Amino acid sequence: xxxxxxxxxxxxxxxxxxxxxxxxxxxxxDALAKAHDAETHPGAKKILATMLQNIAVAEEKDILVCQDxxxxxxxxxxxxxxxxxxxxxxxxxxxxxxDATLEYSLRSSICDPLTRKMTRDSTGIRVPVVDFSFLxxxxxxxxxxxxxxxxxxxxxxxxxxxxxxGLKGVKRFVLECILEAGGQGCPPTIVGVGIGGSAELCLKxxxxxxxxxxxxxxxxxxxxxxxxxxxxxxxxxxxxxxxLGGDTTALAVHIETAHTHMTMNPVxxxxxxxxxxxxxxxxxxxxxxxxxx
Amino acid sequence: xxxxSLVPPLNEADVRKLRIGDGVSISGIVxxxxxxxxxxxxxxxxxxxxxxxxxxxxxxxxxxxxxxVRYEPSCVGTTTSTRMDRFTPGLLEQYGVxxxxxxxxLLENSVHAMQRFGGCYLAIVGGAAALETTQIxxxxxxxxEDLMPECIxxxxxxxxxxxxxxxxxxxxxxYAQVKTEARKNIQRVLDELENKS
Numbered sequence: 001x002x003x004x005x006x007x008x009x010x011x012x013x014x015x016x017x018x019x020x021x022x023x024x025x026x027x028x029x030d031a032l033a034k035a036h037d038a039e040t041h042p043g044a045k046k047i048l049a050t051m052l053q054n055i056a057v058a059e060e061k062d063i064l065v066c067q068d069x070x071x072x073x074x075x076x077x078x079x080x081x082x083x084x085x086x087x088x089x090x091x092x093x094x095x096x097x098x099d100a101t102l103e104y105s106l107r108s109s110i111c112d113p114l115t116r117k118m119t120r121d122s123t124g125i126r127v128p129v130v131d132f133s134f135l136x137x138x139x140x141x142x143x144x145x146x147x148x149x150x151x152x153x154x155x156x157x158x159x160x161x162x163x164x165x166g167l168k169g170v171k172r173f174v175l176e177c178i179l180e181a182g183g184q185g186c187p188p189t190i191v192g193v194g195i196g197g198s199a200e201l202c203l204k205x206x207x208x209x210x211x212x213x214x215x216x217x218x219x220x221x222x223x224x225x226x227x228x229x230x231x232x233x234x235x236x237x238x239x240x241x242x243x244l245g246g247d248t249t250a251l252a253v254h255i256e257t258a259h260t261h262m263t264m265n266p267v268x269x270x271x272x273x274x275x276x277x278x279x280x281x282x283x284x285x286x287x288x289x290x291x292x293x
Numbered sequence: 294x295x296x297x298s299l300v301p302p303l304n305e306a307d308v309r310k311l312r313i314g315d316g317v318s319i320s321g322i323v324x325x326x327x328x329x330x331x332x333x334x335x336x337x338x339x340x341x342x343x344x345x346x347x348x349x350x351x352x353x354x355x356x357x358x359x360x361x362v363r364y365e366p367s368c369v370g371t372t373t374s375t376r377m378d379r380f381t382p383g384l385l386e387q388y389g390v391x392x393x394x395x396x397x398x399l400l401e402n403s404v405h406a407m408q409r410f411g412g413c414y415l416a417i418v419g420g421a422a423a424l425e426t427t428q429i430x431x432x433x434x435x436x437x438e439d440l441m442p443e444c445i446x447x448x449x450x451x452x453x454x455x456x457x458x459x460x461x462x463x464x465x466x467x468y469a470q471v472k473t474e475a476r477k478n479i480q481r482v483l484d485e486l487e488n489k490s
Contacts, residue, residue, distance in 0.1 A: 043314070043457065046455060047418050050418040050421050050424065050455060051418060051420065051421055053421075053424060054418070054420070054421035054422070054423050054424040055423075057423040057424045057427060058423035061423065061427065063367070063368050063422075063423040063426050063427075064356065064367075064368040064422060064423065065420065065422065065423055066368075066370050066419075066420040066421075066422045066423075067353070067354070067355055067356055067368045067369055067370030067371075067422040067425075067426075068370065068372070068420075068422075069356070105356065105357070105358045105367055106356060107354065107355065107356040107357075107368075107442050109354075116329070118441070120441075149420075150372075150373075151372065151373045151396075151397070151419065151420075154373070154376075168486055168487075171486060172483055172486070175479050175482065175483065176479075178479075179472070179475055179476060179479050182397075182398070182468060182471070182472050182475070183396070183397045183398050183416075183468055183471075184373050184375055184397040184398075185373075185397075186396065186419040186420045233479070233482040236478050236479075236481075236482060237475040237478045237479050237482075238471065238474050238475050238478050239471060239472070239475045240471065241418075242396060242397075242416060242418060242419055243397065243398060243468055243471060243472075244416060244457060244459060244467055244468070244471060245467070245470075245471045245474075273419070273420055274420055275420050
């Protein structure tokens, strides 16, 4: 099993939670700085400047960027050459998530959905959310983490459109969602759009889309063109940072697709607030860990 | 657009001076409240253990550390206000709250209540919690600890902001203005889309 042991995975899962709450990815910071420079609305420019100032304060004083510790979501990617007990990974990730909460006095935001009773350690029934996937030609284990803030997660939509609604219907739906969200969900957001799949896959696609680094268009040129078109349309809305008006309503639109049934045309929208929080780590066979975003 | 430095408790005249788009910063006492706090007050009919007349309330549930018997702020930020919209008229009418600090805005009923009772909504930059934390001088008291972290938090703040008057006591609602404009802009985009194909 080499380096892929319970303690190391648990420790990595803990560190990932803390890193995601304290350090923003460079691509997100760059996008915010560019948006600030380009913004023509004075109030919006001030809000974007405050966001940039906040990132600097968080780094300098070692404070969480945002108070919302989110709903913890992990994705574990297992390299083809990695021999590991998958059920052990899940419990190690869960324990690491709890460790982060208790050791760093994070606000646990997780509660029972019926009684609303708080669990106090960021874990609960099927929380943290842990998804598994695989990496061909890899000898390492990759863990990705997002502490998904509720402000933006509450701005989520799924619509089973009709085939006759076409791509035009998809674009219309995305723009209607943005309008409905307005200032909720802390714009400027990273807008994730899932097109196709089954209902739950469509939502998963939208979630995958929000963690793609900003400034990385989809590899398929036709899809990248739709991303650019939607981004421009969203920013023409004038909703602006925090919904108080301005040129910057979204930092990016990312689309992920899957094939679907001939009678279906599902579209999902899931957005990420301006802090664009995410963290990742690769665990190698020798036990070394490389952190990134 | 004017700038106002306010020190609670506020009276009606203080609030009536504010107009949407004005800048505000607050020093002094601010009460933190959230969903569970207001569910207890309004749905379960429990009187708040503190006098909120003239107060400024912040929509928050902070990250704190307990040091001895006191709580210290480790990260205090602001949550989306729209979830708590239905409690706002009651806060103003029954308890005399004068200002709500939040993000994302409030809906029509709250806008009317602010006009009627002399209240305002001050928009903070959501997600900018690190900065907000540096503006909290102390947590002076915590009520209803069993609701942790959605207790009533008595914060002492210094120059809390930047805040923008987003809903004023004259019926002004910056969110509604922006949204009306956004609806027209999006419709224009949709019309173009329709004509393209």
